[in-house]
Amino acid sequence: KxxxxxxxxxxxxxxxxxxxxxxxxxxxxxxxxxxxxxxxxxxxxxxxxxxxxxxxxxxxxxxxxxxxxxxxxxxxxxxxxxxxxxxxxxxxxxxxxxxxxxxxxxxxxxxxxxxxxxxxxxxxxxxxxxxxxxxEEHIQDMDRLAGIWRHSDQALSAIEGDPLRRVIDRLPWLIVGTAGCVLATGLMATFESTLRTDLAVAFFIPGIVYLADAIGTQSEAIAVRGLSFSRTPVPQLLKGELKTGFYLGIALALVVFPFIWLTFNASLAFAVSIALICASSVATSIGLLLPSILSRMGKDPAYGSGPVATIVQDLLSLLIYLSVISLLIS
Amino acid sequence: KxxxxxxxxxxxxxxxxxxxxxxxxxxxxxxxxxxxxxxxxxxxxxxxxxxxxxxxxxxxxxxxxxxxxxxxxxxxxxxxxxxxxxxxxxxxxxxxxxxxxxxxxxxxxxxxxxxxxxxxxxxxxxxxxxxxxxxEEHIQDMDRLAGIWRHSDQALSAIEGDPLRRVIDRLPWLIVGTAGCVLATGLMATFESTLRTDLAVAFFIPGIVYLADAIGTQSEAIAVRGLSFSRTPVPQLLKGELKTGFYLGIALALVVFPFIWLTFNASLAFAVSIALICASSVATSIGLLLPSILSRMGKDPAYGSGPVATIVQDLLSLLIYLSVISLLIS
Known part of the structure; x- marks a missing residue:
C-alpha cells in the first residue's frame, strides 16, 4: 500500500x-x-x-x-x-x-x-x-570515499551486478585520476637527474607516497564525518591537523630512519625522514582542506576523500620528496 | 523488495x-x-x-x-x-x-x-x-577504511581533540603499513637492474600504484557494504570482480597507451598497459578477498579496507609492474 x-x-x-x-x-x-x-x-x-x-x-x-x-x-x-x-x-x-x-x-x-x-x-x-x-548517507560516504560515480540504491548490484555496468560506475573518477598519473610521470621525469645521481632515491617513492596517502585518507575520513558537527573555524581545525601530521611524520621518521641508515646511508635516511615529516604535515592539511572547501561550496565533503583527493596527495608527496632529496642530497 | x-x-x-x-x-x-x-x-x-x-x-x-x-x-x-x-x-x-x-x-x-x-x-x-x-556502523566503517584505531564515539574529538591523542589513535595501522613500505623498498632494490636499464620505467611507478590502489579501494568499499547482503558464494563474486578489474584495466590502458607511446616508446607503452591490466584485475580480487576472509574469520570486513589492505595492494601492484617490465623489456 x-x-x-x-x-x-x-x-x-x-x-x-x-x-x-x-x-x-x-x-x-x-x-x-x-x-x-x-x-x-x-x-x-x-x-x-x-x-x-x-x-x-x-x-x-x-x-x-x-x-x-x-x-x-x-x-x-x-x-x-x-x-x-x-x-x-x-x-x-x-x-x-x-x-x-x-x-x-x-x-x-x-x-x-x-x-x-x-x-x-x-x-x-x-x-x-x-x-x-x-x-543512504552511509553508502554515499563509502562510495564517494572509494570514487564510485553513480551509486546504486542496492548495495547488492555493486557486488553482484553485470561487470560492464559496474565498470561504468567506477571508471569516471579513475579517468580523472589517470590525468593525475600523467602529471606524476611528468614530475618523475623532471627530477630525472636526481634519480640518476642515486637510484636508491627511487626505492623510497612507493613507501613515501603510500604513507602520506594513508595519513591523508585518515584526515579525509575524520573531516567527512566531523565537519558537519564542528563549530570550530576551519583555520583552527587546520592548525590541529597540521600538528597531528607533524607528530605522525616524526613518529614514522623515527621508525624508518635506523632502517635506511643501516641499509643505505645516513644522508639518505635524513632526507627521507625530513621528506616524510613534510609530506605527512601536508597530507593531513590537504585531507582536511579538500572536504572543507567542498563543504563551503555546498557540495558533499565526502567528494574530497575520493581518488581525486588521493592523486592530489600523491602528487604533492612526490613533489615534496623529490624536492627535499634534490636540496639535501644532489 | x-x-x-x-x-x-x-x-x-x-x-x-x-x-x-x-x-x-x-x-x-x-x-x-x-x-x-x-x-x-x-x-x-x-x-x-x-x-x-x-x-x-x-x-x-x-x-x-x-x-x-x-x-x-x-x-x-x-x-x-x-x-x-x-x-x-x-x-x-x-x-x-x-x-x-x-x-x-x-x-x-x-x-x-x-x-x-x-x-x-x-x-x-x-x-x-x-x-x-x-x-555507529557508519563511523566504524569510515574509521576502519581510514585505519583509525580506537574510534571515539564523538566525531568531534577526532577533528577537534588534542593532536597527541589523535596521533595515538592514528599511528598503529600506519606503523603496520610502514613495515610494508620496508618491503616495497626491498622490492624496488630487487629490480634495480631493470630500473637501471631504463630509468623511464620508474616514472610510471607512482601512477601504476595509485591506479591499482584506487581500483582496490573501490572493490573494498563495495565488499564492505555488500557482503552482508549477498548470498552469492564468494568464488562467484570473485569472478565478477576479476572481470570488472580486467575491463577497468583495459579501459585505463587505452587511455595511457597513446600518451606513453608518443612521449616514450611503443614497447614501454605496451608493457605499462599489460601491467596495468594485470594489476587492476588483482586489485579488484584482493579488494573483495580481504574483507571476505576477515568476515569468514568473524572479524569486521571493514578492517580489510584500511591502510594494511592498501599496502598489500601496493606491494602486489609493484611486483606485477616490475615483473611484467622485466619480462617484456629487459
Whole structure:
C-alpha cells in the first residue's frame, strides 16, 4: 500500500521535503483528549505512517508533540496542552536529509517534524524513513570515499551486478585520476637527474607516497564525518591537523630512519625522514582542506576523500620528496 | 523488495542484547482492549522508551505487535488478536547490532523485538537506539577504511581533540603499513637492474600504484557494504570482480597507451598497459578477498579496507609492474 507520500519531482540537491509524509495527525493545544480522539477515530488512516500527535496553535505553528502512549492513558477531559512535550526540534523543507538524521539522533522522537520558514507544520519524517536516510548517507560516504560515480540504491548490484555496468560506475573518477598519473610521470621525469645521481632515491617513492596517502585518507575520513558537527573555524581545525601530521611524520621518521641508515646511508635516511615529516604535515592539511572547501561550496565533503583527493596527495608527496632529496642530497 | 539479511558479520564484542530495553509493554492475544488499557494505565512508565505493544501467547512467545494508534481508536471490547500485525520479524540476544539495523530498515516498526532462542520476548530496541547503531556502523566503517584505531564515539574529538591523542589513535595501522613500505623498498632494490636499464620505467611507478590502489579501494568499499547482503558464494563474486578489474584495466590502458607511446616508446607503452591490466584485475580480487576472509574469520570486513589492505595492494601492484617490465623489456 503506497504511503501518503508527497510526491514532488526530486530536486537535484536532496532535501527534507522529499522524505516528508503529509498530512500528519495534529491537534490544537487547547483541545481536550476526548475531542481529539473523536476526530482521529473518524480518520482511521491518520497514523498510517506517523505514530505521533503534533500540537499546533491556530496558525499551524508547531508547539510540541504528544506521544501516543500518553494519549492512551490520559483522562478524556485532560487538555492536550498538559500532555505536550515542548522539548522538540524541527527541520525546514529545504534542510538536507543529513539534518533530519541529526535531529532524529539527538531528540528521541518517533518522527521528525518538518515546518516552513514561518514555523508552520507541513509534515513529518517517520523513523522508518530516517533509517533509510542514514543507510543512504552511509553508502554515499563509502562510495564517494572509494570514487564510485553513480551509486546504486542496492548495495547488492555493486557486488553482484553485470561487470560492464559496474565498470561504468567506477571508471569516471579513475579517468580523472589517470590525468593525475600523467602529471606524476611528468614530475618523475623532471627530477630525472636526481634519480640518476642515486637510484636508491627511487626505492623510497612507493613507501613515501603510500604513507602520506594513508595519513591523508585518515584526515579525509575524520573531516567527512566531523565537519558537519564542528563549530570550530576551519583555520583552527587546520592548525590541529597540521600538528597531528607533524607528530605522525616524526613518529614514522623515527621508525624508518635506523632502517635506511643501516641499509643505505645516513644522508639518505635524513632526507627521507625530513621528506616524510613534510609530506605527512601536508597530507593531513590537504585531507582536511579538500572536504572543507567542498563543504563551503555546498557540495558533499565526502567528494574530497575520493581518488581525486588521493592523486592530489600523491602528487604533492612526490613533489615534496623529490624536492627535499634534490636540496639535501644532489 | 529489500534482500533478506544473511548473518555473515559477527562482531563478537557487541550484540543486540546490549541495545535492548526491557521490560516492554505486552499483552496476550486473547485480552480485550479495555483490559490491556486498564493494566497499562496503572504502569504510566510502561511506554517510556518503546511506543509499541507486543503481543505474546501464554508462554511469552512473540506473536505480533499492535501500533499504539490502532489501540487508540479501537473499541474497548475488541480483542487484541484482531488489531495485531503478525507480519513482523525479530532478532535474538546474540545477533550483532547490524542485524538490528537491517530488521529496522526492512520492517516499518517503531521498535525491533528481541527474543531468546525459543522465540520468547525479552525486550526491544527502540528507533532512537537503532539511529545510534546505524550512526555507529557508519563511523566504524569510515574509521576502519581510514585505519583509525580506537574510534571515539564523538566525531568531534577526532577533528577537534588534542593532536597527541589523535596521533595515538592514528599511528598503529600506519606503523603496520610502514613495515610494508620496508618491503616495497626491498622490492624496488630487487629490480634495480631493470630500473637501471631504463630509468623511464620508474616514472610510471607512482601512477601504476595509485591506479591499482584506487581500483582496490573501490572493490573494498563495495565488499564492505555488500557482503552482508549477498548470498552469492564468494568464488562467484570473485569472478565478477576479476572481470570488472580486467575491463577497468583495459579501459585505463587505452587511455595511457597513446600518451606513453608518443612521449616514450611503443614497447614501454605496451608493457605499462599489460601491467596495468594485470594489476587492476588483482586489485579488484584482493579488494573483495580481504574483507571476505576477515568476515569468514568473524572479524569486521571493514578492517580489510584500511591502510594494511592498501599496502598489500601496493606491494602486489609493484611486483606485477616490475615483473611484467622485466619480462617484456629487459
Amino acid at each position: 503506497p504511503p501518503p507520500y508527497v510526491t514532488r519531482t526530486k530536486v537535484a540537491a536532496d532535501r527534507a521535503e522529499n522524505h516528508m509524509y503529509s498530512p500528519v495527525p495534529t491537534a490544537q493545544a487547547s483541545e481536550t483528549v476526548s475531542k481529539v480522539m473523536q476526530r482521529l477515530a473518524r480518520l482511521p488512516s491518520a497514523f498510517d505512517s506517523i505514530e505521533l500527535l503534533f500540537v499546533t496553535d491556530t496558525d499551524q505553528k508547531l508547539l510540541g508533540v504528544v506521544p501516543l502512549s500518553k494519549l492512551l492513558v490520559a483522562t478524556p477531559q485532560m487538555a492536550i496542552d498538559n500532555l505536550m512535550n515542548r522539548d522538540i526540534t524541527r527541520v525546514t523543507l529545504t534542510d538536507p536529509p543529513e539534518k533530519v538524521a541529526e535531529v532524529a539522533l539527538t531528540h528521541p522522537m518517533p518522527a521528525v517534524p518538518v515546518v516552513d520558514e514561518r514555523g508552520c507544520l507541513l509534515g513529518a519524517v517517520p523513523a522508518h524513513t530516517v533509517f533509510k536516510i542514514m543507510r | 529489500p534482500p533478506p539479511y544473511v548473518t555473515r558479520t559477527k562482531v563478537a564484542a557487541d550484540r543486540a542484547e546490549n541495545h535492548m530495553y526491557s521490560p516492554v509493554p505486552t499483552a496476550q492475544a486473547s485480552e480485550t482492549v479495555s483490559k490491556v488499557m486498564q493494566r497499562l494505565a496503572r504502569l504510566p512508565s510502561a511506554f517510556d522508551s518503546i511506543e509499541l505493544l507486543f503481543v505474546t501467547d501464554t508462554d511469552q512467545k512473540l506473536l505480533g505487535v499492535v501500533p499504539l494508534s490502532k489501540l487508540l481508536v479501537a473499541t474497548p471490547q475488541m480483542a487484541i488478536d484482531n488489531l495485531m500485525n503478525r507480519d513482523i520479524t525479530r532478532v535474538t540476544l546474540t545477533d550483532p547490532p547490524e542485524k538490528v539495523a537491517e530488521v529496522a530498515l526492512t520492517h516499518p516498526m517503531p521498535a525491533v523485538p528481541v527474543v531468546d532462542e525459543r522465540g520468547c520476548l525479552l525486550g526491544a530496541v527502540p528507533a532512537h537506539t537503532v539511529f545510534k547503531i546505524m550512526r
